Amino acid sequence: MVSNDGEEALDLMLEPWGDVHGILPNETCVVVTHSLAGDGSWPGTQLGDEPFQVDHRPGSVTVWANGHCFHLSDRTGKEIEPYVYGGCPAQEPAL
Ligand SMILES: [Zn+2]
Numbered sequence: 404m405v406s407n408d409g410e411e412a413l414d415l416m417l418e419p420w421g422d423v424h425g426i427l428p429n430e431t432c433v434v435v436t437h438s439l440a441g442d443g444s445w446p447g448t449q450l451g452d453e454p455f456q457v458d459h460r461p462g463s464v465t466v467w468a469n470g471h472c473f474h475l476s477d478r479t480g481k482e483i484e485p486y487v488y489g490g491c492p493a494q495e496p497a498l
Pocket of ligand 1 (some may be wrong): 474
């Protein structure tokens with residue numbers, strides 16, 4: 404969950420896709436990612452089995468999702484924007 408506790412809109416950047424979504428003050432975005440690996444590992448992580456890395460600078464938060472996809476929703480689970488970059492392992496039929 405990424406919450407904007409500030410008084411200005413916050414940019415939420417989803418990398419490595421480069422998507423940017425504004426989070427208004429007092430709003431929260433939930434970022435979910437899924438991995439293709441069945442062993443629970445996350446291929447892009449630098450520090451071990453971590454699905455996310457988060458960087459902050461004034462006015463923006465960057466979330467690096469180490470999975471295959473990302474899903475953005477609000478705190479109630481309502482999807483903010485559909486994922487459009489080529490499939491989600493959690494939504495495809497089992498092989
Ligand atoms: Zn997914």
